[in-house]
Amino acid sequence: MREYSVPVLVDVPASASLTDTVFLRGEREPGRVSLRRKSGDDWVAVTAGEFRDQVVAVAKGLIAAGVEPGDRVALMSRTRYEWTVIDYAIWAAGAVGVPIYESSSADQVGWILSDSGARAVFVELDAHEETVREARENTAVPGLDHVWNIEAGALDKLTETGAGIDDETVEERRSGRGGSDLATIVYTSGTTGRPKGCSLTHDNLLFTARNVAAGPLEPLFTSDSAALLFLPLAHVFARMIQLVLLETGTVLAHTPNMKNVAPDLQSFRPTFLLGVPRVFEKVYNAAELKATVEGKGKIFHAAAATAIAWSRAESAGGAGLGLKLRRALFDKLVYGKLRAATGGRLSAAVSGGSALGERLSHFFRGVGIEVYEGWGLTETSAPSSVNQPGANKIGTVGKPFPGVTIGIADDGEILVKGRHVFTGYWNDEKATAEVLDTDGWFHTGDVGELDRDGYLRITGRKKEIIVTAAGKNVSPGPMEDRIRAHPLVSQAMVVGDGRPFVAALVTLDPEALERWQKTNGKAGASVADLSRDPAIQAEVQKAVNDANRTVSKAEQIKKFTVLDIDLTEESGHITPSLKVKRALVARDFADQIEALYGNAAHTP
Known part of the structure; x- marks a missing residue:
């Protein structure tokens, strides 16, 4: 291991x-x-x-x-x-x-x-x-x-x-x-079944807070922050x-x-912000749509491409003079306005909960707001790894923070040790024994890999792995993240377990849809009508194509359907931490899923 x-x-x-x-x-x-x-x-x-x-x-x-x-x-x-x-x-x-x-x-x-x-x-x-x-x-x-x-x-x-x-x-x-005393019971969001109470001690939380503060993120917390x-x-x-x-x-x-x-x-x-990927996606999408509505879409897209290219170049060793000059120009035209919308002092943010995606990470760094991705679970007092100023490896969730050991099991599951790991599930010894082994490892259920420098990359979740009828293992998360990056998309859920191919359910973002309607002369149209609109279908197809470029042909999404309602916390399909309740969505939209495999939906 x-x-x-x-x-x-x-x-x-x-x-x-x-x-x-x-x-x-x-x-x-x-x-x-x-x-x-x-x-x-x-x-x-x-x-x-x-x-x-x-x-x-x-x-x-x-x-x-x-x-x-x-x-x-x-x-x-x-x-x-x-x-x-x-x-x-x-x-x-x-x-x-x-x-x-x-x-x-x-x-x-x-x-x-x-x-x-x-x-x-x-x-x-x-x-x-x-x-x-x-x-x-x-x-x-x-x-x-x-x-x-x-x-x-x-x-x-x-x-x-x-x-x-x-x-x-x-x-x-x-x-x-003292440290060994119980401080809090934090109930998991419950994407499946009853929420479980995670017992966290004073030491769990205090050890984590002080080591994160003194370690990877120390430069973000100053007397002026x-x-x-x-x-x-x-x-x-x-x-x-x-x-x-x-x-x-x-x-x-x-x-x-x-x-x-x-x-x-x-x-x-x-000067500092905490967010989840959906927050950063909505900031980008809102800026893109605003620019498009104002007739400045080409300028925004050129500015976004420059920000991403500059950030990638910096990661590879440094941007050239021409790229630096383009970035300086767009800093005056676009980036400065984006920073001003956040108060003008924001330079750093931490993102967690799910993968942000390299494109958005590079975009925000190019704009002047560096986003540091981290990873962890409720059972690990939140973080187990995080990127840090001066050593932000975009596309990963960073190195373990001080006092933490991360291991990769033979099947790819991420295991964690450290004083930040919870003492167990409240009133549930059986569930505790399933995740805490006798050697002190917490079995996270996430799948990933460590590079030679100790940076962790999340590649999926064991329970969410889709196995098609042909036996192909598919991790839906990364593809769903790419689809959600499209400004018109609110949620996406990849399906295909035991099926002949991979497909997806997609929902539309209400705010973005309203702006799109005004721009495209579709004001007054219902969400149901818009979900079938050829122009909307074409936009979603772009998002699906973008996701498909990241996987093998056998893993690609062959069909999708756009639902006429959104998946929200209010509808019961999204947890408060913005995770899709996959089993519930599969149950409530079983007919739509069946239709995907009955040649009744859009085919790329």
């Missing part, structure tokens, strides 16, 4: 807990700005002392309400300032945080509250409180004593409730939790980055509403 290890940089002591840095900074640098929160159109500074005091006040309320060390407290909310306060307050009270996606159904909420044995739950909105009420009607949650509504003033009420609790009690609770978070904090990826930001003292802000991301980027002016 091929292995690659990176030595530990920060040896976190066994007594350390996640609240240490927040409390120490609040004591030693009380006036330092740690966060900014939106108030009207302004970003109001929150100092380290103020943040620590708010955490203490809410922790006192939790203690007064009867929350004991080790009790589970759930949190169902969008990404916002209060999420962070509550998360740290739960830890300061000695309890265990259980995040829940704010978009979760009553059935999902009931399962998580019941399975975790939650003692209390914070909700953000009345709608979330109603979801919890419905969940309790359908699922027994006997230990749930409190439901606190953030918008209804829960934090102020808890502060009043905890007024009689002294600081010493909070300090005793906080310092009484600022980051805007908009991905769900219920997902371990965003939550880990938040920990890194607070550990390093990087100024942090939140955007609860995805629709506000664009204006908030311009007003907050971050």
Whole structure:
């Protein structure tokens, strides 16, 4: 088995807990700005002392309400300032945080509250409180004593409730939790079956945060750095980055509403951004469509080609003078405007969740915003590998971060070792034994390869490998990523398991489609009509052709069909972390899939 290890940089002591840095900074640098929160159109500074005091006040309320060390407290909310306060307050009270996606159904909420044995739950909105009420009607949650509504003033009420609790009690609770103690139970998105609760300790999270911060991404977190978070904090990826930001003292802000991301980027002016591939795809697609609508499509495409060519040349040893001059020209005409749309200071971003794709990575680097791809799972406290400034090998997900060993099994499965690996699935010893072997390796289920420099490349996922009737193994992910890169495409799912050839289901992006309709004189046409429109079919064919160029002839997509609805989180076909629920899609669109193999769909 091929292995690659990176030595530990920060040896976190066994007594350390996640609240240490927040409390120490609040004591030693009380006036330092740690966060900014939106108030009207302004970003109001929150100092380290103020943040620590708010955490203490809410922790006192939790203690007064009867929350004991080790009790589970759930949190169902969008990404916002209060999420962070509550998360740290739960830890300061000695309890265990259980995040829940704010978009979760009553059935999902009931399962998580019941399975975790939650003692209390914070909700953000009345709608979330109603979801919890419905969940309790359908699922027994006997230990749930409190439901606190953030918008209804829960934090102020808890502060009043905890007024009689002294600081010493909070300090005793906080310092009484160490590295081996459970910090959180993070439930997987559940692309198949019930979500499983991943048990992560203080050491899992703190070891990861401090080694990532001191290692590969250190240059991104300086005294002048600022980051805007908009991905769900219920997902371990965003939550880990938040920990890194607070550990390093990087100024942090939140955007609860995805629709506000664009204006908030311009007003907050971050230097660093966290995203998933779909976010970067939509930024590119929106810029391309805007340029096309304004009659500047040729200029944009030339600028994009130059950015990609310059980045590729830099990776190969350096761009020539002519390419540098073209890039300088387009920097004034195009790239500068793109950077201005992000506030003008953004120079770096981290992408995870799935493959970004080399084309987009090179494009953004050419524009002046370098995207560093990383890889990991909830079971590994988010990251296991990440690219880094000065050593960003586009097309890979980087090297293991300090303290991590990555191995490639004989069948190609990626195995991981390190203090960041979870202790197991909550209440599920059987599932734990299936992924954690006796030698300490975590079996990720992903398939990949390590190059001679230790960079990891993800090539697929074991459970998603399609085996055609001819016995050809096909990894659908990379092809789906290429199809989704087309501005008109929202989602793509490759099918063909046990079938004579590979095919695909494709959906259209509503925002992009609206602009396309205006440009092409099709305003008022229904999505159903547009899905069959020859011009749309031709555009999707381009995306499929692009994907087919990356694989052998036996793996190529021979047919596709454009669905007349999108696959979304609201429809139940996409997880909150933007992964397609393949089994559910296959079930709900079985007729369309059958039609693909009955000569009833478009054939390339």
